[in-house]
Amino acid sequence: MAFTRDKWGFSTPLLSPLYPKPPYHYVQAQSAMVMYEMDEKELAALVPEPLVPVSNKCIAFIGGGGKVGTGLGAYWEAGVWPVVRYKEWFGAFECLLYLDSELGICAGREIYGMEKKLANLKMYQQQNIVKGELERVGTRLMSLSVSLEEPAKEADLKDLEFTKDGVFSIKVIPSPEEGQPPEVCELVLTKTQITKLHGFWKGTAGLCFPEPTDVDPLYKFAPKRVIGGYYGIMDAVLPFGKIVYRY
Secondary structure: OOOOHHHOOOOOOOOOOOOOOOOEEEEEEEEEEEEEEOOHHHHHOOOOOOOEEEEEEEEEEEEEOOOEEEOOOOOEEEEEEEEEEEOOEEEEEOEEEEEOOHHHHHHHHHHHOOOEEEOEEEEEEEOOEEEEEEEEOOEEEEEEEEEOOEEOOOOHHHHHHHHOOOEEEEEEEOOOOOOOOOOEEEEEEEOOEEEEEEEEEEEOEEEEOOOOOOOOOHHHHOOOEEEEEEEEEEEEEEOOOEEEEEO
């Protein structure tokens, strides 16, 4: 009997797919986020068309872990999110993301076009301070901390409303033929759904990019002013995305 396309798995290898199709569920995942402002001109030079920055605000984050992660497993992830828009959609642009899981990296890049690389991440709490650290190939790329000073209120969550329409990513799949344009070049919008919030706190925060390098240029998103930080524990679902623009 022929191995016809209807018998293929969702992803490669066709005989034993690396990951299943979305949605992906996460239980009691953690997230430490630092809200900050950066130089407007420098930010504008880092946001690809047709996205447009709507302010000079960004969020640096490290999150993940959790008790259960279905589909992709539980993993840690870190990166920065500038606040952007495209037409009527407002969200964050996922640039320079770092994970410690091949499932999360491959699915994120192949399905959504998220700009993910393999790295070492950790997050821990000492006293009332949550600290996150990102390191790749021996280089300390990012360090952040959030002081858990009080529960966040509903009004405080408005600081994070720029993700209300989701997050943007640019999916680029190069052609296997020399000199040809990419096989795929799309702007994708994906909305992660928070299904349960187990706790959410706010406080003062710190953020630095200890070892600047153009190999992984997170330092280009350096803060001009740190506004504050948040730490949350939540259940979430990552569904399929939506193609909003084709280059």
